[in-house]
Each structure stands twice: as C-alpha cells, then as structure tokens.
Amino acid sequence: xGHPTASALMALSVGWLLPSFSQAAADATLxxxxxxxxxxxxxxxxxxxxxxxxxxxxxIQAHLRLATPPDWTDFTHQDRTCVIDERxxxxxxxxxxxxxxxxxxxxxxxxxxxxxMSADNSIALDFVANRNxxxxxxxxxQEGTQLSLSLNPRGRLEYWTGSWQHPTGVYLEAGDxxxxxxxxxxxxxxxxxxLASSATRSASSGLAIAHILLQHPSRIRMINGNAQEVLGVxxxxxxxxxxxxxxxxxAPGFLRVQIEGADGVVSEQILPWSHHxxxxxxxxxxxxxxxxxxxxxxGTVGKGLSAQDSLWLSASxxxxxxxxxxxxxxxxxxxxxxxxxxxxxxxxxxxAGGAVQAPLWKGSHLQATWQSGSRPQISVTGAxxxxxxxxLALGPQHLHAQAHWAISSRIRMGLSLTQSPTAQSIxxxxxxxxxxxxxxxxxxxxxxxxxxxAQTPTTPGALGWNVRANPTQLDLALHQQPYWGDWHAQLTRxxxxxxxxFYPQVSTRLWLTEHTTRLGPVGEYNLxxxxxxxxxxELIDHQGQTATTDARGVAAFARIPAHASVGLRVxxxxxxxxxxxxxxxxxxxxxxxxxxxxxxHSAPALTATYxxxxxxxxxxxxxxxxxxxxxxxSPDGYIDFEPRHQLPLSTRTPKGPLACNVRIERDxxxxxxxxxxxxxxx
Amino acid sequence: MVSLVIWLWWxxxxxxxxxxxxxxxLTISPPQLTPDEQGxxxxxxxxSLGQTSRWSVRLVxxxxxxxxxxxxxxxxxxxxxxxxPNEIQVIRARPLKRGxxxxxxxxxxxxxxxxxxxxxxxxxxxxxxxxxxxxxKHRLDLRPQSxxxxxxxxxxxAIQVLLPSDVMGLxxxxxxxxxxxxxxxxxxxxxxx
Numbered sequence: 001x002g003h004p005t006a007s008a009l010m011a012l013s014v015g016w017l018l019p020s021f022s023q024a025a026a027d028a029t030l031x032x033x034x035x036x037x038x039x040x041x042x043x044x045x046x047x048x049x050x051x052x053x054x055x056x057x058x059x060i061q062a063h064l065r066l067a068t069p070p071d072w073t074d075f076t077h078q079d080r081t082c083v084i085d086e087r088x089x090x091x092x093x094x095x096x097x098x099x100x101x102x103x104x105x106x107x108x109x110x111x112x113x114x115x116x117m118s119a120d121n122s123i124a125l126d127f128v129a130n131r132n133x134x135x136x137x138x139x140x141x142q143e144g145t146q147l148s149l150s151l152n153p154r155g156r157l158e159y160w161t162g163s164w165q166h167p168t169g170v171y172l173e174a175g176d177x178x179x180x181x182x183x184x185x186x187x188x189x190x191x192x193x194x195l196a197s198s199a200t201r202s203a204s205s206g207l208a209i210a211h212i213l214l215q216h217p218s219r220i221r222m223i224n225g226n227a228q229e230v231l232g233v234x235x236x237x238x239x240x241x242x243x244x245x246x247x248x249x250x251a252p253g254f255l256r257v258q259i260e261g262a263d264g265v266v267s268e269q270i271l272p273w274s275h276h277x278x279x280x281x282x283x284x285x286x287x288x289x290x291x292x293x294x295x296x297x298x299g300t301v302g303k304g305l306s307a308q309d310s311l312w313l314s315a316s317x318x319x320x321x322x323x324x325x326x327x328x329x330x331x332x333x334x335x336x337x338x339x340x341x342x343x344x345x346x347x348x349x350x351x352a353g354g355a356v357q358a359p360l361w362k363g364s365h366l367q368a369t370w371q372s373g374s375r376p377q378i379s380v381t382g383a384x385x386x387x388x389x390x391x392l393a394l395g396p397q398h399l400h401a402q403a404h405w406a407i408s409s410r411i412r413m414g415l416s417l418t419q420s421p422t423a424q425s426i427x428x429x430x431x432x433x434x435x436x437x438x439x440x441x442x443x444x445x446x447x448x449x450x451x452x453x454a455q456t457p458t459t460p461g462a463l464g465w466n467v468r469a470n471p472t473q474l475d476l477a478l479h480q481q482p483y484w485g486d487w488h489a490q491l492t493r494x495x496x497x498x499x500x501x502f503y504p505q506v507s508t509r510l511w512l513t514e515h516t517t518r519l520g521p522v523g524e525y526n527l528x529x530x531x532x533x534x535x536x537x538e539l540i541d542h543q544g545q546t547a548t549t550d551a552r553g554v555a556a557f558a559r560i561p562a563h564a565s566v567g568l569r570v571x572x573x574x575x576x577x578x579x580x581x582x583x584x585x586x587x588x589x590x591x592x593x594x595x596x597x598x599x600x601h602s603a604p605a606l607t608a609t610y611x612x613x614x615x616x617x618x619x620x621x622x623x624x625x626x627x628x629x630x631x632x633x634s635p636d637g638y639i640d641f642e643p644r645h646q647l648p649l650s651t652r653t654p655k656g657p658l659a660c661n662v663r664i665e666r667d668x669x670x671x672x673x674x675x676x677x678x679x680x681x682x
Numbered sequence: 683m684v685s686l687v688i689w690l691w692w693x694x695x696x697x698x699x700x701x702x703x704x705x706x707x708l709t710i711s712p713p714q715l716t717p718d719e720q721g722x723x724x725x726x727x728x729x730s731l732g733q734t735s736r737w738s739v740r741l742v743x744x745x746x747x748x749x750x751x752x753x754x755x756x757x758x759x760x761x762x763x764x765x766x767p768n769e770i771q772v773i774r775a776r777p778l779k780r781g782x783x784x785x786x787x788x789x790x791x792x793x794x795x796x797x798x799x800x801x802x803x804x805x806x807x808x809x810x811x812x813x814x815x816x817x818x819k820h821r822l823d824l825r826p827q828s829x830x831x832x833x834x835x836x837x838x839x840a841i842q843v844l845l846p847s848d849v850m851g852l853x854x855x856x857x858x859x860x861x862x863x864x865x866x867x868x869x870x871x872x873x874x875x
Binding site for chain 1: 724738742753755757762763774792
C-alpha cells in the first residue's frame with residue numbers, strides 16, 4: 001500500500017544492509033510481507049515455490065493460531081495463498097481469517113494513570129422536600145467507616161446503615177442493607193448484618209465480552225444495542241477479535257458492530273454481549289456471610305479454578321439447604337452452571353439443577369434454568385433485521401413475549417404480550433423521535449390508549465418535560481438536574497372529575513469536608529473535586545458530564561456513580577485554538593457517597609506558532625537554536641520550536657552564518673499572535 | 683557525509699487505505715472531517731508506534747487540480763506534538779476559507795537520532811469536507827468489455843467512488859472533478875524457483 005518506488009527502494013536497501021543473510025539464502029528474496037491485507041513485516045526472506053511461496057516461520061508465527069513448522073511455512077495451498085507483487089516487492093499472503101490469532105480489543109481507552117485517591121472525611125446532609133414535608137438524611141464518612149441515616153418528615157428514623165471497610169477490602173455492613181449478592185450479582189434488601197470479601201463484585205469478573213471475525217481490513221463502529229450508545233470506532237485488519245467492554249448498565253445485551261470495508265460497503269453483525277458475574281479470575285476467591293433480623297443466615301464462597309471454571313458453595317438457614325455450583329465457560333459467550341445440593345426444609349432431599357446462557361443464531365441469546373421440583377424457565381432474546389429485537393420468556397406460571405421493530409430511523413414499534421393463569425395483557429407501542437431530544441409515544445393497552453410526549457435533556461442541567469394523557473388522567477411534568485440537586489414538578493388532572501393536584505419535589509445534598517462546602521444531588525453519588533490550578537478549564541467525565549474550573553482552578557463533579565471506574569480529563573475540544581494539551585485522563589475507582597479530592601495540575605500549553613518569514617527565508621537551510629539543536633520546519637513554513645529549544649535561532653548558508661530574529665505580529669485574519677522568524681546576514 | 687536514511691513516505695489517501703494505515707501508526711477518529719458551526723474540525727489520534735514519535739499538522743487546500751497541495755490559511759492546534767505509545771492527542775483546525783475543500787495533513791517528523799540506518803515516516807491526509815452529508819457514495823462498475831472509463835462528478839458535493847477491488851482511480855471526486863478508472867493489471871504470480 002506504500003509508494004511503489006519507496007517500497008522497492010526499501011526492500012533493496014534492507015537487502016543491502018544485511019548482505020551476509022541475503023547471500024546465505026541466495027534463492028530467496030527479501031520482500032515485505034502482507035498477511036490478509038495487513039503489513040506484518042518490512043523485510044522477510046521468501047522462497048518462491050510452485051503455486052505460491054514459503055515464508056520464514058518466525059515472521060508469521062506470532063500472527064497465527066496454528067503451530068507452524070520450525071523453519072518455513074508453505075503458502076502453496078488453495079486455502080493458504082501467496083501472490084508476489086514484483087513491482088512493489090511485496091509477498092501477499094492470504095489465509096482463512098479464522099486461523100489468525102485472536103486479538104484483544106478494549107472498548108473505552110485505558111486511562112493514562114490510575115489515581116489512587118483517598119476519600120476525604122465528610123459530612124453530607126440530605127434534604128428532600130415535597131408535599132409530605134421535609135425528609136432529611138445524614139451521611140458521616142471517616143476513613144473506611146460510613147454511617148448513614150434518614151429521617152421521615154415526622155422526625156422518625158426511616159432507615160440506617162453502617163459500614164466499615166478494611167484496607168484489604170473486607171467489608172462489613174449493618175442496618176438496612178441493599179447490596180448485590182456475590183454469587184449472582186442480584187441485589188438483596190434486608191435488615192441485618194453482612195460481611196463480604198469486598199464491597200462490590202470484582203471488575204474483572206464483570207467485563208462484557210463479545211467475539212467478532214473480520215474477513216477484510218475494515219473500519220468498525222461498535223454500538224451498545226440496548227442503549228444505542230456508540231462504544232467505539234476503530235480501523236482493524238482482518239482476523240478474529242475478542243472485544244472487551246465495560247460493565248454496568250451496558251451489559252448484558254447486544255453489541256451491534258457496523259463494519260465498513262475498504263470498498264465502502266457497510267455490513268452489520270449483531271453479537272451477544274454477555275458478562276458473567278459467577279466466573280472469577282483464576283485463583284481469585286470471593287465470599288460473604290449475612291444474617292437478617294429474623295436470624296436467617298446465608299453464606300457463600302466462590303473460587304476461580306481456572307480462567308473458565310469457578311466453583312461456588314452456598315448455604316442458607318432459611319431453606320435449610322447447602323448447594324455446590326460449578327460454573328464453566330468453555331466457549332465464547334456460552335456459560336453452563338451445574339448444581340448439586342441438599343435441602344432439609346421439610347425432609348432432607350437431594351437437589352439438582354442446571355442453567356445455560358448461550359448465543360443461538362445471529363444476535364439471539366438463550367437463557368434456560370432448571371431446578372429439581374420445579375418447571376424449567378426459558379428465555380430467548382434475538383434480533384430481527386438491523387433494527388428490531390424480540391424476547392420470549394416462558395416460566396412455570398407465565399408467558400411473556402415482546403418485540404420491537406425500527407420502522408425507520410425515527411419510528412419504532414413495540415408489541416408485548418403477557419399471559420398468566422389469572423390474567424392476560426397485550427400492549428402495542430409506537431415511538432416517534434420528533435427531534436434531537438423530543439419524542440412521542442402512543443401505547444395501546446386493554447384499558448385504553450396512552451399518549452406521551454417528552455423532551456429528554458441532552459445536556460446536563462437542561463430542563464426536561466413530559467406530557468402524558470390516558471383515559472383516566474392527564475399529567476404534565478417538568479424536571480431538571482442542576483448542579484445543586486434535582487427538582488421535578490407534576491401537575492395531574494383526573495378525567496373522572498377529581499381535583500387538580502400539584503406534586504413538586506426538590507432535593508439537595510450539602511457536602512462538608514475539611515476542604516470544601518458544596519451542594520450536590522441526593523443519591524448514591526460521590527463528590528469528586530479536581531484541582532487543576534488553572535481557571536476556566538472544562539473537564540469532562542466518561543459519561544460526557546462536564547464541569548468548569550473556578551477561579552481557584554477547582555472543578556467539582558457531584559454525580560459520580562458509586563462503585564465505578566470513572567475517567568476524567570480536560571475537554572481539549574473546548575480549549576481556545578491557541579492552546580493545546582495532551583489527552584491525559586485519570587481513572588478513579590469510587591466507593592459510594594464519598595467525597596474525593598485530586599490535585600492534578602495540568603495547564604494547557606500556549607501553542608506559540610513560529611513561522612519563517614517568507615521574505616527572508618533561507619530556503620533549504622537548516623535552522624538551529626542557541627545550543628545548536630536543529631529545528632524542524634514544516635513545508636508550510638512553521639517551525640517546531642520545542643520547550644527544549646532556546647532563542648536565538650540561526651542558520652548556516654554557504655555565504656556564512658545568518659542570525660535570526662523573532663518578531664511578534666498579530667494576525668488580523670486569524671486573531672492570533674504569530675512569531676515571525678527572519679534571518680539576516682551579520 | 684553520505685546519509686543512509688531512507689525516507690519512506692506513505693501517502694495514504696483516506697478512503698480505502700485508512701484501515702491499514704491506522705493499525706500501522708495512528709488510530710484516527712474520525713478520519714473524515716466536517717467543520718462544526720464555528721468552522722472547527724476536530725479529530726483524535728492515538729499512537730500505535732512502539733516509541734515516542736513527533737508529528738506535525740498542517741492545513742492544505744484540496745482542489746481538483748493535479749500538483750502538490752498548497753498551504754491553506756487557518757488555525758491548527760497543535761501544529762506540532764509528541765505522542766508516547768498509546769497516547770492520545772486531540773487535533774483541531776479552523777480553515778479560513780469555509781467554501782473550499784481542505785485536507786489536514788498529519789505527518790511524522792524525522793527523529794534526530796536516526797541519522798543513520800533505516801527510518802520510516804508516516805503521513806496521513808484527512809479530507810475536510812464542506813458539508814456533513816459529504817461524501818456522497820457512488821458505486822462504479824466497469825462494463826465487462828471496457829478496461830477504462832471516465833467519470834465526472836457533476837454534483838455540487840464531493841462523492842466517494844466505491845470501486846471493485848480490481849479497478850484503480852481516484853476514490854474521492856470533488857465537484858466538477860473527473861478521473862479515469864481502469865482495471866488493475868494482474869500482479870505477477872510466482873512460478874517455480
């Protein structure tokens with residue numbers, strides 16, 4: 001793909017640089033290697049052979065899944081071809097892309113640095129006011145300990161939670177607990193005590209994984225099929241890829257991969273996008289024990305036996321049972337669970353069960369579970385064409401079917417049916433995208449039709465509204481998430497002659513730390529303050545929320561999610577054009593409802609532009625700085641004046657040295673200061 | 683002193699060759715640019731090279747005439763930057779002439795310590811279109827009996843010509859521009875040594 005003359009020159013020159021090697025292999029040629037369109041070597045020995053060629057195995061082994069012969073690998077078969085382009089000096093090898101080594105593709109860029117931030121000691125006061133009165137809350141955080149409580153409008157204790165985390169990660173909490181189970185990740189809510197090996201599920205076990213195979217070098221765009229969120233755009237050579245994505249709300253679901261080939265043809269693959277909470281990294285152990293207010297005890301322990309297998313042992317006093325689960329994932333995105341146990345609730349009986357999650361055909365996914373003594377549950381989700389999904393769930397007592405189609409880029413249709421022994425319901429929904437943020441939906445249920453028109457804020461802090469009309473009532477709602485909290489107001493009128501009701505609610509949290517006093521939203525959010533030392537900088541987080549640094553150079557993010565890896569960086573797109581800075585991102589791992597402070601002095605550099613004055617330019621002569629260091633001059637006359645360079649500049653011509661002066665002039669057209677460099681004879 | 687430096691310029695016209703180039707040196711996203719309301723184009727590059735590299739960025743005028751691209755007036759930020767392996771840099775530019783087509787040329791600056799030996803330089807030339815709907819796609823299929831055909835862009839917008847793999851010619855045609863499209867001569871197949 002390079003310039004023909006240059007490529008030939010390169011091949012020739014490499015041969016010249018390695019004379020002994022070339023002579024030793026007299027009947028071989030030194031050529032560039034291309035494997036399935038990707039250049040893998042700039043100079044390799046290639047033997048011409050009947051119907052193809054033989055290539056030095058060491059140059060190709062790293063790219064293949066197969067073991068190669070020790071010396072030479074044949075590309076002489078129908079499924080392994082070699083075409084030598086003599087003109088460009090390239091051996092073009094082709095092999096079934098499925099035989100290439102799988103490469104890993106991480107969605108979301110890795111951060112430059114993972115900041116180990118310690119949380120500040122903090123007091124947070126919550127205020128939620130609505131028609132029922134004022135609800136208040138208090139969160140006290142000191143090092144690894146946190147105590148939170150909430151009072152209802154009558155001043156009575158609504159709930160309380162206390163937690164403590166040891167530096168090793170062991171986590172103890174008591175009170176009104178709402179935490180994910182270590183075994184399944186499903187949230188559990190109870191009053192009692194819980195001791196666990198860590199506060200959250202490990203990040204590695206929660207990664208979402210998909211596999212794609214590119215037949216040709218392509219530009220690919222990956223979209224989370226559930227949220228229509230673009231996860232990444234990149235260009236890749238042919239071959240198999242293991243795509244690893246973030247956890248949380250984006251998984252599981254579908255990953256839509258739009259593949260644009262070099263010929264501009266776009267195709268789409270729909271892949272199951274799965275993550276398995278039960279698969280632990282090899283050697284990793286997780287455990288938890290809990291006791292509720294009714295003295296029910298539960299305990300579980302899991303260990304990663306290998307990269308594919310994990311074993312979990314759990315026991316419950318409520319069920320008077322113990323169970324052993326073996327979880328395995330031998331094939332991509334396919335996970336099997338087998339369980340054996342003993343339940344002594346009424347009489348001691350052995351139990352058995354199994355579960356499978358697997359991709360079926362194009363984008364469809366199966367989940368089935370079976371337990372002894374109960375009917376199996378099966379759910380299938382799949383994709384219809386490029387814009388539709390279908391889901392079917394069959395349980396012991398119910399059937400639920402749901403389908404969505406994209407009629408066009410702006411119109412979607414949904415149909416859902418639920419049937420149980422006592423009831424049956426069906427509803428049909430049309431969804432219209434009216435603008436960038438406005439949408440309308442019409443839902444037809446047995447009770448009648450419902451119309452909803454909504455504007456969803458596209459920027460943080462913008463006003464959103466929603467109008468809903470159905471046979472029983474008419475609602476008008478407004479909502480906003482300003483930096484200091486949240487508010488919403490709803491006006492409801494009953495069609496059956498009831499009074500007009502108005503329901504406003506406003507909430508805010510007051511953060512108090514040794515270093516700051518700030519307002520923020522109520523919830524599980526964390527507060528993160530970054531001190532950049534520069535005022536007026538816009539910082540942006542991984543979800544696109546922005547904050548601008550104040551006069552002290554501090555920016556505050558008050559909606560940082562709990563138990564998350566959050567990337568924060570300066571939004572370089574919003575810098576003035578005469579300023580630039582590298583794309584440095586910091587990654588922070590958050591707990592919940594904590595105040596973090598990070599000092600990260602990162603001033604954008606003023607990009608002074610030095611240009612050769614064309615009236616005095618010593619064309620073709622090298623520029624040097626005061627220390628004699630050479631400076632690069634671009635074809636359009638700009639000088640690469642790096643921080644290590646020092647003025648004055650000079651140039652040497654056959655007539656003698658020339659000193660260069662720098663003159664600053666305002667460019668009226670561009671509105672910038674230009675440093676003109678003019679070189680005159682001494 | 684005889685220099686042993688071999689300057690190898692990889693001029694990668696974006697359409698068609700971009701995937702290979704991106705893997706080789708820089709991942710560029712997006713690779714086709716259109717100015718926003720303020721007339722600013724933004725792209726982001728990430729280095730795939732094994733060592734720190736230095737790059738220059740410039741704006742040139744993209745016309746249908748043959749010959750070298752002429753420098754175009756406008757702001758570029760940054761004009762020069764260094765990239766460590768895997769490091770990312772955001773590049774912005776504002777061409778002064780909104781009505782013209784431009785290219786944003788990102789090229790590697792030769793390293794001073796590579797005065798001898800083998801040196802490679804990469805150059806990427808990103809198209810800067812005038813409108814968000816550009817380039818329009820146009821599929822070209824040569825008639826079986828013809829080896830060459832001429833195509834002229836009679837539209838007011840730039841078009842991207844989608845070519846079969848065995849046909850050579852310009853991949854992008856600016857308004858009024860024409861190009862000859864010919865079948866590629868078959869590469870030589872190897873015989874026995």
